[in-house]
Amino acid sequence: MTLLEFENLRVSLGDRPILRNVTLSVAAGEAVGLVGESGSGKSMTVRSVVRLLPEGAAVTGAVRFEGADIASLGAAGLRRMRSRDVAMVFQDPRAVVNPVRTVGDFLTEVLRDQGVNRADALRKAAGSLSEVGVDDASRRLAQRPYELSGGLLQRVVIAAALLTEPKLILADEPTTALDVTTQEEVVAILDEQRRRRSVALMFITHDLELAAAVCDRIAVMYAGEIVEILPADRLHTEARHPYTRALLGSRPGTVPPGQRLRTVPGVPQSALTAPPGCVFADRCPHAEDRCRDTRPAFRGSAACHLLEEVR
Numbered sequence: 001m002t003l004l005e006f007e008n009l010r011v012s013l014g015d016r017p018i019l020r021n022v023t024l025s026v027a028a029g030e031a032v033g034l035v036g037e038s039g040s041g042k043s044m045t046v047r048s049v050v051r052l053l054p055e056g057a058a059v060t061g062a063v064r065f066e067g068a069d070i071a072s073l074g075a076a077g078l079r080r081m082r083s084r085d086v087a088m089v090f091q092d093p094r095a096v097v098n099p100v101r102t103v104g105d106f107l108t109e110v111l112r113d114q115g116v117n118r119a120d121a122l123r124k125a126a127g128s129l130s131e132v133g134v135d136d137a138s139r140r141l142a143q144r145p146y147e148l149s150g151g152l153l154q155r156v157v158i159a160a161a162l163l164t165e166p167k168l169i170l171a172d173e174p175t176t177a178l179d180v181t182t183q184e185e186v187v188a189i190l191d192e193q194r195r196r197r198s199v200a201l202m203f204i205t206h207d208l209e210l211a212a213a214v215c216d217r218i219a220v221m222y223a224g225e226i227v228e229i230l231p232a233d234r235l236h237t238e239a240r241h242p243y244t245r246a247l248l249g250s251r252p253g254t255v256p257p258g259q260r261l262r263t264v265p266g267v268p269q270s271a272l273t274a275p276p277g278c279v280f281a282d283r284c285p286h287a288e289d290r291c292r293d294t295r296p297a298f299r300g301s302a303a304c305h306l307l308e309e310v311r
């Protein structure tokens with residue numbers, strides 16, 4: 001069953017395009033990874049689900065959640081969606097958790113808003129903390145954010161995200177601000193908890209391997225467009241788009257130690273600066289005239305004119 005659906009989503013700011021023709025669906029319980037270089041539109045895509053877009057953003061096309069267009073929800077509907085059906089986990093937990101209130105206040109806020117009494121809300125919050133691996137829950141509930149490490153605080157944010165029993169979690173680089181070992185633990189907890197509860201996930205990361213480990217499908221974005229969508233377990237064997245292949249080839253670990261790490265050659269384009277044909281044409285080693293002139297439609301998993309030639 002389709003839970004979330006983007007159909008020809010376009011977002012622009014003034015005459016500046018940000019997202020173009022984003023079409024993607026997320027099934028109930030499915031995890032979809034969004035990868036791509038900085039500025040490709042990953043955050044804007046997930047933010048458009050809950051309409052957390054920059055002031056003045058113009059949106060066309062549709063984002064549907066459980067079949068209803070988000071544009072038609074109104075303020076109350078949007079608020080309900082943000083506090084119940086869709087939970088968000090961002091890069092920096094300290095930007096999300098009120099620094100002067102206790103962890104317990106943060107965790108129980110939404111439940112209290114839903115009419116749950118304080119004792120029950122605290123009990124649920126403590127349960128949720130132990131599920132994400134936070135020991136000594138009652139002590140933690142009384143602490144304030146500065147008393148917790150970044151990794152611990154991100155677990156608190158994940159606990160809060162799970163508390164309202166959402167259908168979808170939007171995770172925008174949830175571990176980028178954490179050290180490497182903590183990153184792995186936090187991703188493992190998010191992965192385990194959302195699988196156990198069959199919560200759908202949109203997971204933004206720069207790390208293709210991580211996306212492939214956590215997600216069912218991967219959508220690759222470049223210059224405000226999705227250029228390829230494929231099952232995560234076939235990322236290495238079936239990636240067809242030259243941009244996806246360039247990303248795969250630029251990962252650390254694919255180069256023998258001591259050799260220079262390859263990156264995708266050329267300068268990343270935005271939706272504003274991208275060429276009129278294929279957005280990747282000016283960086284693509286295979287590009288032909290038609291790539292520069294005509295925007296490729298999706299054929300199978302990728303939007304590329306040269307799928308047959310580039311095999």
Ligand SMILES: Nc1ncnc2c1ncn2[C@@H]1O[C@H](COP(=O)(O)OP(=O)(O)OP(=O)(O)O)[C@@H](O)[C@H]1O
Nearest residue numbers: 013018037038039040041042043044045054270271
């Ligand atoms: N508040 C804003 N005002 C104007 N333009 C913005 C704003 N936020 C993002 N953009 C532009 O929108 C485009 C897409 O940005 P977005 O943040 O979605 O990229 P991203 O893929 O999440 O990148 P990153 O990996 O760096 O987080 C970029 O060209 C960016 O410059």
Ligand SMILES: [Mg+2]
Nearest residue numbers: 042043044172
């Ligand atoms: Mg981003």
